[in-house]
Amino acid sequence: MIPYGKQHIDQADLDAVLEVLNSDFLTQGPKVPEFEKRLADYCNVDFAVAVNSATSALHIACLSLGLGSGDIVWTSPNSFVASSNCALYCDAQIDFVDINPFTGNMCVEALEKKLATAETNHRLPKVIIPVHFSGQSCDMKAISALAKRYNIKIIEDASHAVGAEYQNDKVGSCKYSDISIFSFHPVKIITSAEGGAALTKCSKLAKTMQMFRSHGVTGATQEFSEQSHGPWYYEQQLLGFNYRMTDLHAALGITQLNKLDYFVNKRNLQAKRYIDKLSALPVTPLDVKNDNLSSYHLFVVLLNEKSARSKRFIVEKLREEGVFAHVHYIPIYKQPYYQRLGFSQFYCEQAEEYYKRAITLPLFPLMTEEQQDKVIASLKKVLLMADSIE
Numbered sequence: 001m002i003p004y005g006k007q008h009i010d011q012a013d014l015d016a017v018l019e020v021l022n023s024d025f026l027t028q029g030p031k032v033p034e035f036e037k038r039l040a041d042y043c044n045v046d047f048a049v050a051v052n053s054a055t056s057a058l059h060i061a062c063l064s065l066g067l068g069s070g071d072i073v074w075t076s077p078n079s080f081v082a083s084s085n086c087a088l089y090c091d092a093q094i095d096f097v098d099i100n101p102f103t104g105n106m107c108v109e110a111l112e113k114k115l116a117t118a119e120t121n122h123r124l125p126k127v128i129i130p131v132h133f134s135g136q137s138c139d140m141k142a143i144s145a146l147a148k149r150y151n152i153k154i155i156e157d158a159s160h161a162v163g164a165e166y167q168n169d170k171v172g173s174c175k176y177s178d179i180s181i182f183s184f185h186p187v188k189i190i191t192s193a194e195g196g197a198a199l200t201k202c203s204k205l206a207k208t209m210q211m212f213r214s215h216g217v218t219g220a221t222q223e224f225s226e227q228s229h230g231p232w233y234y235e236q237q238l239l240g241f242n243y244r245m246t247d248l249h250a251a252l253g254i255t256q257l258n259k260l261d262y263f264v265n266k267r268n269l270q271a272k273r274y275i276d277k278l279s280a281l282p283v284t285p286l287d288v289k290n291d292n293l294s295s296y297h298l299f300v301v302l303l304n305e306k307s308a309r310s311k312r313f314i315v316e317k318l319r320e321e322g323v324f325a326h327v328h329y330i331p332i333y334k335q336p337y338y339q340r341l342g343f344s345q346f347y348c349e350q351a352e353e354y355y356k357r358a359i360t361l362p363l364f365p366l367m368t369e370e371q372q373d374k375v376i377a378s379l380k381k382v383l384l385m386a387d388s389i390e
Contacts, residue, residue: 005187006364016251031250043172047206054183054196056243058086060212061179075129077331077351101354104133131157135295137166144176159183163264165293192253216240267296299363310386321378326360
């Protein structure tokens, strides 16, 4: 079975992890701050806070911005549930902004219209979380301009977009946001096995997130509320969590970061090959804007209206052919939990249209041209089968 995504682990990665296993530190040692500095330097941002998952990073990002009961967060329905759950963890309310169905990203026009209505109704969000779907940045300059107009904070969910660029700046630079979030799950662009990070230009936000990731505890003398009792002394100043990244995971992250540009370049070459070879089939790859460099975490195609009626058949038959086609994503508000919160089935019209038509094809750096040709041939075969049963 050709998977839709797969990590790329080489000897350098293995050696780095083994070195940590043979060292004095397995959890909180020198590799975590080294990884953070390397990541921050890569993105040209001041601070990176490494944690055990992107979900944890989203949670502490929300907390650091003071999100709480009575506040509202807006995000994209076209994402994994973590992008919205993070608001609910803080006892805030969640709402969704419709997408552009041809990019999968938050629609600026829909956001502008929704903000105008929300201002009239005195229901503006405290935080907006745009999701850089599939590896392409949202139009952050436009979103940032709207957020400033209404005094709203921005957390970029860039879990898919490590190594991507927006208007010649690295995603993660926080040029148009307060905090950016990365994921290092095995199917993402680089992996630390499990892990995530929150990046920011603000030292206060960084310090707050560092405390939230480690039980709300600090050992920094200058931050103590009373005089230190001795070298063992620490203080819990917040109700934090055990969201720390270990040195084992950070060591893997460091060696993976060395290959990040190669991975992004390889994924772009594979995507271009897909686009060229799929041009004769009744599918449409997602648009990538000219001022963006996508990291192509996912390669999504949209079925035409006729084929979309047989979407389940197409995905099931592709898997029978040894091609693990997938779907990203079911609109979050369609999940049973969110339905119980009061969201209707067709809350975001364009997200529904996208979901009817979207399928994800395999793409990962170790994928061979032979495997890619098999995906293309299998898709052509299955589309013909679907057409014959219409």
